[in-house]
Amino acid sequence: MDGARVLIAGAGGIGLACATAFAYVGARIAIFDANPEKLRAASGSLTSECYLREVDLAVPEQVKTAVDAVEDEFGGLDVVLHAVGINIRKPSLQLEPDEWLKVLKVNLDSAFWLAQAAGRHMVPRRSGRIILVSSVSSQLAHPDHAPYAATKAGLNQMMRVMAREWANDGVTLNAIAPGYIETELTIGYLEKEENRQRLTSLVPMGRLGVPQELTGPVLFLASPHSSFITGQVLYIDGGRTLV
Template sequence: MSTSLFDLTGRRALITGSSQGIGFSLAQGLQAAGADIVLSGRDPEKLSIAAEKLGGVKTLLFDVTDHAGVKAAIDRFEAETGPIDILVNNAGMQHRAPLEDFPPEMFQKVLQTNLTSIFNVGQAVAKHMLGRKSGKIINIASVQTVLARPNISPYTATKGAVGNLTKGMATEWARHGLQCNAIAPGYFDTPLNAALVKDADFSQWLEKRTPAGRWGQLDELTGACIFLASQASSFVNGHVLYVDGGITVSL
């Protein structure tokens, strides 16, 4: 019985930004737990390659920053294919620059991609979930939800907001049968962190700063995602689950 709590057979999961990195890895993990997967992105070629790797999955092409486009795509999918039971809001981006020199157009882009996207997709999917009185929304936050580092202040601002938007979703939608939570990854070896991974000084600093003493591996996020997507978390709402090797609890 304990294992069945984590079984996602018969559930459909949409993962945004799932052509690569964390999104693709989470899609793999949810698929292994039995979920039917819908990969989403805005690059049709990358999406096609990712879908081929997983096999037996559906794809949904849209730009997460386009509110009208997201709503149209989600409504069409629900009408033609069926319900989305699990949403993983993973799409995100990074841009590094000193705050005093940070280009305003890039600030807007980071804001739209990391935060507005969660409102756009979350709202579109939740409107269908609310009618069914069930659904799982998992937003991808970050250790930057509670920490800051130089040169990424706008990113930090968006991830702090993701944590609070998750709480807001739970506050409004839990009474209607939805569970809305977030996963906050620490430092993982992903395309988004490629520049940091290549930086020997940063990697050395990170290994000393993190109690676990290393970078995270992508498959180490899978268990947290399956938990929050499954019946095992039926009374967990508004929670930000840090998967970070202990970096947020250690000085």
């Protein structure tokens, strides 16, 4: 992966952990995020220079412009990782229309626009790796997760369709589906000890995961070693989906 040109959408949590791992193996890194403070924090925590850009990934025009700019800056892109997501934990009967649409825009719309923008460069070059961050919620029916679960299940099937469309063009698309990981997305929920204990009790390994445990699988899917793998969802969940 030394010298690989990598674009990561998401400057915190899983995205930052993966950026750190890619930088460690010598990749050139670009990071997109809608939050300038997260971008600054990511820049300060990485030991290598990276390209940072504030982008609203739910706006197709912004995504296309930003991806084109990174392509020009790096002379191409080898890997794109979408690690952006939000959750609004509410019973289905209490969800407001704007809440439903907000989760869809951040979690699903942005993944499509990013993959499309990257694919328009990768397909003509007949080379590229696109990796999306899904969730065990794409398979499990967690209460109070209706929009989040819908977006992650939709993400998986969208990825499969794109993977089939581009399989003969040298571009692979895969997803990782983390289980219960301690990130900024879950930190508020896990502050309550009863929530932490309940989630931990559902994991056969008996513990929660950390973002660094996702970086190895992401590096593998980004590497030449995964060249015959496309359209797959890799569950990284301590056995959660076994029960």
